[in-house]
Amino acid sequence: xxxxxxxxxxxxxxxxxxxxxxxxxxxxxxxxxxxxxxxxxxxxxxxxxxxxxxxxxxxxxxxxxxxxxxxxxxxxxxxxxxxxxxxxxxxxxxxxxxxxxxxxxxxxxxxxxxxxxxxxxxxxxxxxxxxxxxxxxxxxxxxxxxxxxxxxxxxxxxxxxxxxxxxxxxxxxxxxxxxxxxxxxxxxxxxxxxxxxxxxxxxxxxxxxxxxxxxxxxxxxxxxxxxxxxxxxxxxxxxxxxxxxxxxxxxxxxxxxxxxxxxxxxxxxxxxxxxxxxxxxxxxxxxxxxxxxxxxxxxxxxxxxxxxxxxxxxxxxxxxxxxxxxxxxxxxxxxxxxxxxxxxxxxxxxxxxxxxxxxxxxxxxxxxxxxxxxxxxxxxxxxxxxxxxxxxxxxxxxxxxxxxxxxxxxxxxxxxxxxxxxxxxxxxxxxxxxxxxxxxxxxxxxxxxxxxxxxxxxxxxxxxxxxxxxxxxxxxxxxxxxxxxxxxxxxxxxxxxxxxxxxxxxxxxxxxxxxxxxxxxxxxxxxxxxxxxxxxxxxxxxxxxxxxxxxxxxxxxxxxxxxxxxxxxxxxxxxxxxxxxxxxxxxxxxxxx
Amino acid sequence: xxxxxxxxxxxxxxxxxxxxxxxxxxxxxxxxxxxxxxxxxxxxxxxxxxxxxxxxxxxxxxxxxxxxxxxxxxxxxxxxxxxxxx
Numbered sequence: 001x002x003x004x005x006x007x008x009x010x011x012x013x014x015x016x017x018x019x020x021x022x023x024x025x026x027x028x029x030x031x032x033x034x035x036x037x038x039x040x041x042x043x044x045x046x047x048x049x050x051x052x053x054x055x056x057x058x059x060x061x062x063x064x065x066x067x068x069x070x071x072x073x074x075x076x077x078x079x080x081x082x083x084x085x086x087x088x089x090x091x092x093x094x095x096x097x098x099x100x101x102x103x104x105x106x107x108x109x110x111x112x113x114x115x116x117x118x119x120x121x122x123x124x125x126x127x128x129x130x131x132x133x134x135x136x137x138x139x140x141x142x143x144x145x146x147x148x149x150x151x152x153x154x155x156x157x158x159x160x161x162x163x164x165x166x167x168x169x170x171x172x173x174x175x176x177x178x179x180x181x182x183x184x185x186x187x188x189x190x191x192x193x194x195x196x197x198x199x200x201x202x203x204x205x206x207x208x209x210x211x212x213x214x215x216x217x218x219x220x221x222x223x224x225x226x227x228x229x230x231x232x233x234x235x236x237x238x239x240x241x242x243x244x245x246x247x248x249x250x251x252x253x254x255x256x257x258x259x260x261x262x263x264x265x266x267x268x269x270x271x272x273x274x275x276x277x278x279x280x281x282x283x284x285x286x287x288x289x290x291x292x293x294x295x296x297x298x299x300x301x302x303x304x305x306x307x308x309x310x311x312x313x314x315x316x317x318x319x320x321x322x323x324x325x326x327x328x329x330x331x332x333x334x335x336x337x338x339x340x341x342x343x344x345x346x347x348x349x350x351x352x353x354x355x356x357x358x359x360x361x362x363x364x365x366x367x368x369x370x371x372x373x374x375x376x377x378x379x380x381x382x383x384x385x386x387x388x389x390x391x392x393x394x395x396x397x398x399x400x401x402x403x404x405x406x407x408x409x410x411x412x413x414x415x416x417x418x419x420x421x422x423x424x425x426x427x428x429x430x431x432x433x434x435x436x437x438x439x440x441x442x443x444x445x446x447x448x449x450x451x452x453x454x455x456x457x458x459x460x461x462x463x464x465x466x467x468x469x470x471x472x473x474x475x476x477x478x479x480x481x482x483x484x485x486x487x488x489x490x491x492x493x494x495x496x497x498x499x500x501x502x503x504x505x506x507x508x509x510x511x512x513x514x515x516x517x518x519x520x521x522x523x524x525x526x527x528x529x530x531x532x533x534x535x536x537x538x539x540x541x542x543x544x545x546x547x548x549x550x551x552x553x554x555x556x557x558x559x560x561x562x563x564x565x566x567x568x569x570x571x572x573x574x575x576x577x578x579x580x581x582x583x584x585x586x587x588x589x590x591x592x593x
Numbered sequence: 594x595x596x597x598x599x600x601x602x603x604x605x606x607x608x609x610x611x612x613x614x615x616x617x618x619x620x621x622x623x624x625x626x627x628x629x630x631x632x633x634x635x636x637x638x639x640x641x642x643x644x645x646x647x648x649x650x651x652x653x654x655x656x657x658x659x660x661x662x663x664x665x666x667x668x669x670x671x672x673x674x675x676x677x678x679x
Contacts, residue, residue, distance in 0.1 A: 066649075074648035078622045081653045085618045088660045089611045093667075207650060211639025224640025242641040247630070251623045258622075276678050278671065281664035288660055292653050299649040582604050583676040 003396050007146045010400035011407060014184055015161055018177045018411075022165030025173045030444050033170030034101035034423050035272045040175055042279040046286025048175045049270045051182035051412035053080075053261075053287070054294060055131075056138030057473070059185055059409035064381025066302035072244035074299070079257025081288060081295055086262035086485075088284035092271040094492045094581045096280040101272060103265040103420075103484065104428040107506075110491040110581075112574055113499040114433055119506050121424045123483040124265045127476040128417045129461070131266075132454075134473060135414035136462030139407055145338060145386065146403035152463060158411060159459040166415050167451050174415045175273060181408035186293055188405025191398055192388040193297050196304050199392060201225055206300035219311060229303060232310045235318040237359015241303065249547060256549035260477030263485030266413075266420035277584035305384045308391050313354040313376060322351050331390035340380035347372040418458065422450035475517055478545075482509030482552025490560055495578045501564025509556030513548055520545045603674040610666055614659050621647060621655035 027033040040048070058080065066073045098106050104124060108117025136155055143154025165173045190206075197209035200218060214220045220228035230240050244250060261267070270287075271280045312329065314322050325345055335341040343352050347370060354376040355362055366372070386406065389398040426447040431438055438446065487506050490497040520538070522530040532538040534545070543551065569575075580586070625633060630644030638646045671677035 071645055071648060074626065074645075077649060078626060078652045081656055082618065082622050085614070085656050085659055089614060089663055210649070211641075211646065213640075226640035226645075228640075230640075242645050247627045251627045254622060254627070278664070278668045278678065281660075281667055285657065285660040285664055288653075288657050292657060295653055296650055579600065582607075583600055584671050584678050585676045587678050 001396075003399060004146075004148050006396050007400045007403045010397065011147065011404045014180075014404045014408060017180050018161060018165055021176045021180060022168050022173045025169045025176045027168070027170040027172045027444075030101075030427075030440055030447065032172045033444055033447050034427065035269075036170075036172040036175045038273055038275055040273040040275075042274050042283035043286050044179055045175070045270060045274050045279075045283045046288075047182045047290050048178035048273075049267060049283070049287035050290035050294075051178040051185065051408070052270055052416035053267055053291060053413070054185065054409055055413035056135055056142075056406065056410040058294065058298075059189065060138065060142075060382050060385050060406055063298045063301040063305065064384040066299055067306040067384055068381050070239065070241035070244070070303075072250065074244075075250050075254045075257065077295055077299060079254045080261055081291060082254070082258040083261025084284055084288045084291070086258060087268070087271075088281060090489050091262060091268060091485075091492070092284050093277045093280045093584070095268060095488070096271050096274065097277050097584060097587050098581050099272075099587060101269070102423050102427050103268055103488070104424050105432065106491065107484075107487060107502070108428065108432060110574065110577065111497075111499040111502045112570070113503060116487075116499060116503045116506065117428055117432060119503060119510070120484065120487070121428050123479055123506070123510055124424050125421055127264070127479045128266060128421045129457070130473065131476045132414050132417040132421075132458045133461045135410045135417070136458050139410035139414070140462060141382075142386075142403060142406040142410065146400075146406075155459065155462050158407065158414075159455055159462070162411055162415050162418065163452065163455050166418055166455065167448050170447065170451070171269075171273060171419055174419055175270075177415070178412045181412040182290060184401075184408040185405040185412075186290070188401040188408075189294055189301075189385070190297060191401065192392055192394055193301050193304075195394055195398075196308070196388065196392045197300060200304055200307065206304070207296040210300040210303055219317065225303065225307065229307045229310070232307070232314070232318065236310075236314075236354070237356035237362035237365075241306070249542070249544070252543065252547045252550060256481055256547050257477060259481035259485050259553055260549050261480075263480035263483070263488070264476075265424075265480075265484065266416040268488075269420060269423070270416070277587045301385065301388065305388060305391065309379075310354075312391075313352060322353050324351050326350070328352070329391075331387050334390070335383055335387055340378065340383050342376075342378035344375055344377045346375055352376060414458065418451060418454045421454045422447060425450040425454075475514075478513040478517065478549045478552060479510060481549030482513040482556055486553045486556040486560070490557070492578065492581055494564075495575050496564060496569055497560060498564045498567055498570040500567045501560040501562075504563040505556040505558075505560025508559040509552045512555050513552040516540075516548045516552075517545045599674055600676065603670065603676055606670055606674070607667065610663065610670075614663050618656065618659055622652040626652050 031037050062076055065076055095106055100106060104117050104120035107120040108114060139158035140151040140155035143149055143157065144151035165177050193206040194204055197203055197206040200215060201209040201212040202215035203209035203212045213222055213224050214228055226242055230242055234240055271283060274280050274283050312323065325343065332341065352375045353371045355374055357374050386402060389402055426443060430446050431443050483506050486509060487502050490502060519531050520534040522528060536542060625644055626648035633644055634642045636643040
């Protein structure tokens with residue numbers, strides 16, 4: 001059986017599983033469609049949250065981001081997990097107590113204002129739509145690489161699958177498919193990592209292997225893996241793996257990712273599905289357990305893959321000759337076909353020299369040894385995880401698992417985002433603003449139609465990605481950090497915060513973040529329209545646009561504080577509402593059909 | 594509301610607990626992993642220093658312990674102050 005057939009079987013089986021769950025977990029009411037009837041076990045919800053949160057970026061890109069930069073990119077590991085501490089202590093339990101269905105609903109009710117509600121809906125839709133584009137294209141790429149179908153066809157299949165279980169099951173269907181998707185993606189991620197860790201260090205737990213000595217029979221046996229890696233890298237002009245620079249920027253970027261994570265509505269609404277406030281607290285812990293299983297493995301995957309690449313390119317060590325073009329392993333050839341990997345024998349010696357041309361002393365070394373430039377000209381960091389089983393020469397079914405895992409990661413996040421978008425349309429715009437008298441059945445239908453509409457829009461944007469798709473992820477995190485997180489937090493922790501303050505603060509965070517990004521990245525990310533060159537010399541106080549989230553949040557807090565103090569305090573019933581959100585008693589348990 | 598004073602004490606206890614947890618949260622990530630890394634660079638871990646371990650794994654483990662500790666402690670406080678869900 002050839003690899004593509006095997007991939008089809010494994011991916012097809014995972015889809016059959018998702019469809020089966022969709023039919024079993026149909027939503028019969030709006031409470032099931034929006035919040036799975038609030039009957040989800042906290043451990044199960046933790047697992048679903050982990051799949052909801054870990055996107056194609058976590059699964060496919062993160063290990064590569066760490067592998068090619070090292071310590072400095074630990075920011076992603078800390079930022080994308082530390083946000084859960086904020087969520088567990090500052091948002092989730094109180095929003096669960098509030099007991100409604102959407103994030104804008106809390107903003108609108110707490111600040112007794114439909115304009116605050118609409119501003120929240122706008123922020124939510126901008127951040128979720130930009131996020132979902134990346135998931136759809138990610139699924140399309142996974143399809144085209146592993147199933148050898150056109151990426152357009154792949155994307156259409158992916159959105160068709162999401163369509164079935166999201167429209168049919170709403171939050172209920174999404175929750176249980178996310179649990180299945182988590183299992184698929186964690187197995188797919190862990191198995192190759194275990195094998196690679198065993199090969200390199202003899203330790204079956206990749207997270208521990210990272211800090212172990214090299215195994216017998218490998219180059220550098222007996223010395224720690226990280227020392228071996230640092231040595232190879234610095235010899236070839238690369239930066240040391242374990243050191244970084246600009247600690248203050250690292251701290252700021254970590255903070256930006258943490259606050260952004262805590263403010264993402266598609267993750268927050270997952271905590272509305274558990275029966276009790278106490279469960280919301282436990283559930284945040286379980287979510288992080290399931291996320292940590294991947295996040296503790298990812299830095300090991302990154303370092304080990306980097307080491308494997310170095311030794312593949314320099315099989316005889318840095319002093320000896322590099323690999324000959326004719327001797328490159330098979331996975332090099334299969335991935336070259338995708339254009340994500342390319343070599344160019346610049347000096348025509350039949351060997352491939354991989355080094356960093358601008359590294360210290362490399363110009364002299366190159367002149368001495370007759371190198372005419374780095375010859376591994378393209379190495380897309382996303383290949384790392386996807387090619388991992390091939391690099392480690394693992395059997396075909398592991399490769400098929402990686403395909404199913406990558407698609408699962410993209411689909412589970414896409415579904416969560418689509419639910420956040422559709423519920424804010426059907427519940428916050430239609431039910432709360434446009435037609436408050438809509439019936440339960442009418443709203444359920446509206447929710448399904450909004451979901452279908454959101455999927456069609458996401459598919460269209462995935463097929464015709466706007467030129468700025470890559471930068472918009474920064475926008476999504478920046479907006480979550482600057483607009484929703486501070487507003488939600490003040491809604492809970494400040495009884496004095498009123499409608500005028502919250503709305504002004506949200507707008508200040510939203511507008512300042514957009515302006516700062518647009519200044520350097522172009523108006524609406526259209527290339528060439530940026531007012532300042534996107535270089536460190538132009539940044540205000542040296543803050544790059546991707547690190548602006550905490551500044552926007554600070555502006556939001558500051559403006560909200562001063563405006564609220566200058567205007568009347570909120571009415572008594574709102575202060576009572578804040579009082580009731582703070583205590584768990586009376587949360588109301590699971591809902592029956 | 595008759596229960597008001599009790600609720601205020603409960604809320605103050607919650608704020609105190611959250612503050613302690615967030616100090617540890619910041620120390621494990623921004624502190625040991627980034628800004629204070631030079632201070633603990635003398636402690637070797639698997640070919641590198643403790644700060645690197647905090648940045649890649651240690652901080653995540655600390656976050657986990659913090660959330661479970663907070664959940665356990667708060668669920669107990671809920672009962673002590675009589676504000677738990679019955």
